[in-house]
Amino acid sequence: MDSFFIGIGVALCFLMLLTLHRAIHGPTAIDRIMGVNVIGTKTTVLLVIIGTIYHRVDMFVDIALAYALLNFIVTIAASRYFQHHKNLNPNGYGYRFRAEDD
């Protein structure tokens, strides 16, 4: 059963690397926040799986809970920071979308 959980952890890491492509090459900053949010949520599950492999779930489950709280706070703070930025589109900085803003 341990080798099964090791395989599941390796598969999760591979899929998180594919998600990291969206977090690096995302067209806008909001796409990068989205990719980091998905990676953080899966890291919570991966920490519990690592604790199951090491037979120390009682220690790793606290780390996973703290990581879930941190990931939620980071996502909320980053999305609130980028809320009213008008230059998030990939057309470049300084590009205005509404003419009456000028």
Place this chain on the structure above:
Amino acid sequence: MDIIVIIFTLTGLIFFFATTVGLLRFPDFYSRMHAAGKGDTLSSLIMLLALVFYNFHEFNLANLLVALKILLIGIFIFMASPTATHAIIDAGYESDIKPWTKKPEEES
């Protein structure tokens, strides 16, 4: 009990694979967020439920506490991940990100 754990974990892995494919292949910010918000939450909940079942291989107080903590993580993800999804979508909508259309430039 092991067959339930294997079935639940593989189901969660399939849902997360669908999330990754949707995150990489969809053309728009809003449709990518649609794939990420639902598939991520559901696959996390299913895999945490499988780990709760795996921790009940022998029943005593320590295993019960660990299972309750994993269930607490699941309940927190069930509340926090749609909230984070809503906050990211709101930030993108307030920043005037254009939705994807089939003919973007010629028709407008």
